Amino acid sequence: MKSIIALYLMLNFTQLLAEQDTTKLKHYDSDEVIVIDNYFGIVNDNIESTVNSTEDILRQKNEIDLISRANFASEAVVRGYTQDRLNVTIDGMRMFSACIDKMDPITSYIEVENLSKSEVNSDKSNLNNGISTGGSLNFITNKPQYNHDLRFVTDNQFNSVSEMYNSRGNILFGIENIAALASYSVKRSGDYKSGGNNTISNSGYSKENIKFNVSYKSDPVVEHSLEYIYDHSADVGYPALIMDTRYTHMNMVSYNLNLKKISGGFYDFNTRIYFNNIEHLMDDYDRSDDEINNRIVMPGMYMPMFGETTTFGMNTSLKRMFSNGVLSLSFEGYNMNAFADMKMEMLETDEVMYLVNLGDINTTKIGFNAGYITSFNSTTTYKLNGRFDISNKSMNNEFSRAITESYWGDNNSVIYGIFNISTGMSFELSSNSDVGFTISRIEREPSHLENYGFYIYNISDNAIYTGSPDLDKEKSYSINANYSFHSDNFEVNTKLYNDYIVDYIAGTNDNSINIFEGFGQTFKQFSNIGNANIAGVEVELDYQISNSFYINTKAKYQKTHSFKFKESLPFTPPLSGKLSFVYSSESLKSVLSADIAGKQNDISYSILTEDATDAFAIVNLRNSYSFNSDLRLRFGVENLLDELYHTHFSINNLPNPGRNFYLGLSLGI
Amino acid sequence: MRNAIKTTLIILIAIFLYSCEDDNNPVKDNDPIELKVIETYTEAGLTYEILSDEMELLEGYNEFYLKVKDSDDNDLTRDFNISIVMDMGKMMHSTPYEYEIMEDEEGESLIKIKATFIMPSVNMGVWMIKAKSESLGADHTVEFNVTASGNVKRFTHNEKPYFITLRTLKSPEVGINDFNITVHTRQDMMTHPAVEDLTVSIEPRMPSMGHGSDGNVNPVHTNDGMYEGKVSFNMTGDWEITVTLTDSENEIGSVVYSLDL
Numbered sequence: 001m002k003s004i005i006a007l008y009l010m011l012n013f014t015q016l017l018a019e020q021d022t023t024k025l026k027h028y029d030s031d032e033v034i035v036i037d038n039y040f041g042i043v044n045d046n047i048e049s050t051v052n053s054t055e056d057i058l059r060q061k062n063e064i065d066l067i068s069r070a071n072f073a074s075e076a077v078v079r080g081y082t083q084d085r086l087n088v089t090i091d092g093m094r095m096f097s098a099c100i101d102k103m104d105p106i107t108s109y110i111e112v113e114n115l116s117k118s119e120v121n122s123d124k125s126n127l128n129n130g131i132s133t134g135g136s137l138n139f140i141t142n143k144p145q146y147n148h149d150l151r152f153v154t155d156n157q158f159n160s161v162s163e164m165y166n167s168r169g170n171i172l173f174g175i176e177n178i179a180a181l182a183s184y185s186v187k188r189s190g191d192y193k194s195g196g197n198n199t200i201s202n203s204g205y206s207k208e209n210i211k212f213n214v215s216y217k218s219d220p221v222v223e224h225s226l227e228y229i230y231d232h233s234a235d236v237g238y239p240a241l242i243m244d245t246r247y248t249h250m251n252m253v254s255y256n257l258n259l260k261k262i263s264g265g266f267y268d269f270n271t272r273i274y275f276n277n278i279e280h281l282m283d284d285y286d287r288s289d290d291e292i293n294n295r296i297v298m299p300g301m302y303m304p305m306f307g308e309t310t311t312f313g314m315n316t317s318l319k320r321m322f323s324n325g326v327l328s329l330s331f332e333g334y335n336m337n338a339f340a341d342m343k344m345e346m347l348e349t350d351e352v353m354y355l356v357n358l359g360d361i362n363t364t365k366i367g368f369n370a371g372y373i374t375s376f377n378s379t380t381t382y383k384l385n386g387r388f389d390i391s392n393k394s395m396n397n398e399f400s401r402a403i404t405e406s407y408w409g410d411n412n413s414v415i416y417g418i419f420n421i422s423t424g425m426s427f428e429l430s431s432n433s434d435v436g437f438t439i440s441r442i443e444r445e446p447s448h449l450e451n452y453g454f455y456i457y458n459i460s461d462n463a464i465y466t467g468s469p470d471l472d473k474e475k476s477y478s479i480n481a482n483y484s485f486h487s488d489n490f491e492v493n494t495k496l497y498n499d500y501i502v503d504y505i506a507g508t509n510d511n512s513i514n515i516f517e518g519f520g521q522t523f524k525q526f527s528n529i530g531n532a533n534i535a536g537v538e539v540e541l542d543y544q545i546s547n548s549f550y551i552n553t554k555a556k557y558q559k560t561h562s563f564k565f566k567e568s569l570p571f572t573p574p575l576s577g578k579l580s581f582v583y584s585s586e587s588l589k590s591v592l593s594a595d596i597a598g599k600q601n602d603i604s605y606s607i608l609t610e611d612a613t614d615a616f617a618i619v620n621l622r623n624s625y626s627f628n629s630d631l632r633l634r635f636g637v638e639n640l641l642d643e644l645y646h647t648h649f650s651i652n653n654l655p656n657p658g659r660n661f662y663l664g665l666s667l668g669i
Numbered sequence: 670m671r672n673a674i675k676t677t678l679i680i681l682i683a684i685f686l687y688s689c690e691d692d693n694n695p696v697k698d699n700d701p702i703e704l705k706v707i708e709t710y711t712e713a714g715l716t717y718e719i720l721s722d723e724m725e726l727l728e729g730y731n732e733f734y735l736k737v738k739d740s741d742d743n744d745l746t747r748d749f750n751i752s753i754v755m756d757m758g759k760m761m762h763s764t765p766y767e768y769e770i771m772e773d774e775e776g777e778s779l780i781k782i783k784a785t786f787i788m789p790s791v792n793m794g795v796w797m798i799k800a801k802s803e804s805l806g807a808d809h810t811v812e813f814n815v816t817a818s819g820n821v822k823r824f825t826h827n828e829k830p831y832f833i834t835l836r837t838l839k840s841p842e843v844g845i846n847d848f849n850i851t852v853h854t855r856q857d858m859m860t861h862p863a864v865e866d867l868t869v870s871i872e873p874r875m876p877s878m879g880h881g882s883d884g885n886v887n888p889v890h891t892n893d894g895m896y897e898g899k900v901s902f903n904m905t906g907d908w909e910i911t912v913t914l915t916d917s918e919n920e921i922g923s924v925v926y927s928l929d930l
C-alpha cells in the first residue's frame with residue numbers, strides 16, 4: 001500500500017520528483033515496489049542478517065525451494081519451476097550454466113558478499129530482464145558507495161557439519177565522484193554429515209570468488225561503472241551424482257552507464273555491456289573402480305565431461321514520465337555459445353569413445369520491452385507490460401552435425417519469436433488492506449539443451465536425453481492474486497496463483513535406439529507433452545509482539561497436474577512452511593526458526609521418476625551479535641535436533657546436513 | 670600519376686587474364702587413377718602384371734587389372750581369357766568375379782577384373798589367375814596375395830554357404846554412412862551366383878556401451894546381389910553391426926561386422 005500512495009503522490013509531482021535524489025527515483029520506478037514492498041521488510045532484514053550464504057537468503061523466500069545435488073551449488077526452484085523455466089540474470093545480465101548435468105546453476109557463481117538483493121518475479125509482472133514460464137530471478141550485486149571512508153571488513157566462519165571454513169571480506173572506498181569496492185571469498189569444506197552423524201563421503205569442495213567494482217561520476221547524474229567477478233571451484237564432490245566437478249572457472253566483466261536525468265521527461269537511462277565465460281569440467285576419476293564397475297549408469301568406464309558457455313550482450317533501458325504515469329522502455333541483445341563434450345574411457349579395454357553433447361550451439365537473441373504504470377486515483381494502480389523477443393539458435397560444430405544428422409537431418413538452425421504480455425491492478429480496499437491481481441501470457445522458447453542437446457544424462461529419471469529443434473514454444477497463462485492486511489502489529493499477505501501451461505516441454509521415450517542387456521538407461525527426446533496446470537497458495541504472517549519480538553510465518557501449498565500423463569509435475573513443493581521467532585535489539589538479533597514440510601505424495605512417475613518424500617521438521621537457532629559497528633559475531637546451530645531427512649528437491653534422496661554449529665566473526669577496520 | 674594508373678591497370682588486367690586462364694583449366698574430378706604394379710610374373714617370354722590403385726588386394730570386393738606383354742613390350746592382353754581360382758591342394762574353388770577388356774589412356778589394353786574374394790590367402794590356399802591364350806598357346810598361372818580384411822562373413826543355411834561382403838565403411842565416420850553389402854552363395858565350387866531375393870536388416874550396437882543408434886536404414890536389393898542401406902554412428906568408439914538375412918519365410922542367418930571409429 002505504501003507503494004500505491006507513493007506512486008500517486010509521485011504522479012502529481014513528477015517534475016519535482018524527477019529532480020529528487022536517485023534513491024527515491026529507484027524506489028519509484030521499480031515494479032517490485034508495487035508487489036513486494038510490505039511490512040515484512042524489517043523482519044526479513046533481521047532474519048537475513050543472520051544467514052550465512054546465498055542459499056540461506058534464497059531459503060527465506062516463501063516461493064523458493066532449493067534442489068540439492070551436493071553440499072554445494074543448490075539450484076533455486078521458484079514455485080516448482082526449475083532453472084529451465086526461470087529467467088535468471090545477474091544485474092540483468094544473462095549467464096548460462098556450462099554443465100549439462102546442472103551441476104553449476106547460476107546461483108553457484110554468486111557469493112553472499114557479492115549480493116545486494118535478489119528479485120523474485122514469480123507473478124510474472126516484471127518483464128524488464130526477460131521472462132520465462134516460471135518467472136524471473138535477478139540478483140543485484142553490491143555496488144560501491146561514494147564519499148565513503150576506506151573500510152575493510154573481513155568475515156571468517158566455521159561450520160562444524162562439514163568442517164567448512166569460509167573467509168570473506170571486502171574493501172570499500174569512495175570520494176565525491178569515484179567509488180571502489182573489492183570483495184573476496186575463500187571456502188574449504190570437507191565431507192558433511194547428515195542427521196545421525198552419518199558422514200556423506202565425497203561431499204567436500206573448495207571455492208574462491210573475487211569481485212571488483214569501480215564507479216565514476218563524470219557528472220552528478222552521469223555514472224560509469226565497471227564490474228568484474230571471478231569465481232573458481234575445484235574438487236567438488238557430488239555424492240548424489242556419478243561424477244564430481246574437477247573445476248569451474250567463471251569470468252564476468254561489465255560496463256554500465258547510467259544517466260539519472262535526461263531532458264524532456266526522460267530519466268534513468270541505463271546501458272550495460274557485458275561478457276562472461278564459464279568453463280566446467282567434471283569426471284569420475286576419484287570414484288573407486290568398484291563403484292564404477294557396479295553402477296547402473298555406464299558401468300566400467302570413466303566419463304570426463306567438459307562444458308563451456310560464452311555470453312556477451314547489452315541491455316539498455318529508459319524511462320519517461322507522463323502526467324499520469326511512467327513509461328519504461330528497454331532493449332536487450334545477447335549472443336551465447338555453448339559447447340560440451342565427453343569421453344567414455346573403458347577401464348578394462350582402454351577403449352575410448354567420444355561424443356559432443358552441445359556442438360557450438362550459438363544463440364542470438366534480441367528483445368524489446370515496454371511497460372506503463374499509472375494510477376487512476378489514490379487507491380488504484382494499473383500496469384501493463386509487453387515484451388517481444390526474437391531468438392535464433394544454430395548448431396555449428398561439424399562433428400555434432402554428423403552425429404545428430406539421424407535425428408535432425410540438416411535442421412541445424414531454429415528461430416523463435418516470443419511475445420509476452422502482463423497486466424495487473426492493485427486496489428486499496430481500506431486503509432489497512434489491499435488486493436491486487438496480475439494476468440499474464442508468457443512464452444518460453446526451448447532452451448539450447450532442449451533444442452540441440454545430445455545424449456544428456458539425467459539422473460533423476462536415469463534417462464539419456466536428446467533435444468529437438470522442432471519443439472514448439474511453451475506457453476503459460478497465469479493469474480495471480482494477492483491480498484494483504486495489516487494493523488499496527490500484524491500483517492498477513494496471501495497469494496493465490498494458477499498457471500495453465502500449454503505445450504509443456506519434457507522428455508518422452510525415444511524407442512528408435514535399440515538397447516541391449518546390461519544397458520540400464522532409457523533414451524528420451526524432448527517434446528511438447530501437452531498441457532499442464534500449476535496452482536498454489538502462499539501465505540505469510542507477521543506479528544510483532546513487542547518492540548523486540550516478532551513472529552514470522554510462511555506457508556505454501558501447490559498442486560500440479562500433467563494432463564497427458566495424469567500425474568503431478570516434477571519438483572512439486574509439498575505443503576511446507578517456516579516459522580520464525582525473531583528477537584531484535586540494538587546489538588543482538590536472534591532467530592529461532594522451524595522449517596516444516598509435509599509428506600509429498602504428489603509426484604511424477606513418467607516425466608521424471610520421483611518417489612514420495614517423508615515429512616520433516618528441523619529447528620534452527622541463528623544469532624548475530626554486534627559488539628560495535630566494527631565487530632559482529634554470528635553464531636548458531638542449524639538442524640538443532642539432528643534430523644536425518646531429505647527434501648523433495650534432493651536429487652537421489654541425498655540427505656540434508658545434520659546438526660551444524662557455526663561461528664562467524666566480522667571485523668571492520 | 671598517369672604511369673601509376675597505367676601500371677595498376679596492366680597488373681589488374683594481368684591478374685584478370687591469369688584468373689581466366691585458370692578457369693579454363695579446372696581441376697578434373699575424374700583424373701586417371703595411377704595404377705601400381707602389385708604382382709609380376711614372367712613365363713615363356715610373357716610378362717604378366719597385376720595392377721591396382723591400392724597397394725594390395727583385400728578379402729572382399731576388389732577392382733584390379735591384368736596386363737600381358739611379350740619381351741618386346743608388345744601388348745598381348747587382348748589375346749587372353751582368364752579365370753580366378755584358389756588352389757587349396759586337395760581341391761580348388763573360385764570366387765564371384767567378372768572381367769572385361771579395356772584400354773588405358775595410352776591405348777594399351779587391360780583386363781579389368783571385379784572380384785569378390787570370399788577368403789584371404791592362407792597357408793594351404795593360394796589365389797591365382799589362370800590366363801589362357803589359344804592363339805599364343807599360353808596357359809599360365811599367376812599367383813597373387815589377398816590380405817584378410819574381415820569384410821567377408823559366411824554362414825550356412827540348408828547346407829548352402831552364403832557369403833556376405835561389406836562393400837562400404839572403408840573409412841567410417843561418425844554420422845550416417847552408406848552400408849552396402851553383396852550376398853553370394855555357392856552353386857558349385859566354380860560358380861557363385863548373387864542372391865537377390867532376401868530381406869536384410871541391420872542392428873548397430875556399441876558393445877562397450879550396450880546401446881545402438883538412431884537413423885539406420887535397412888539395406889534393400891538394387892542389382893547383382895547388392896543391398897544398399899545406411900548405418901548411423903552417434904559417437905566414436907567400438908561398434909558392431911549385426912546383419913540379419915531373411916528369405917521369404919525364415920531368417921537364414923546373420924553375421925556381425927566390428928569396427929572402431
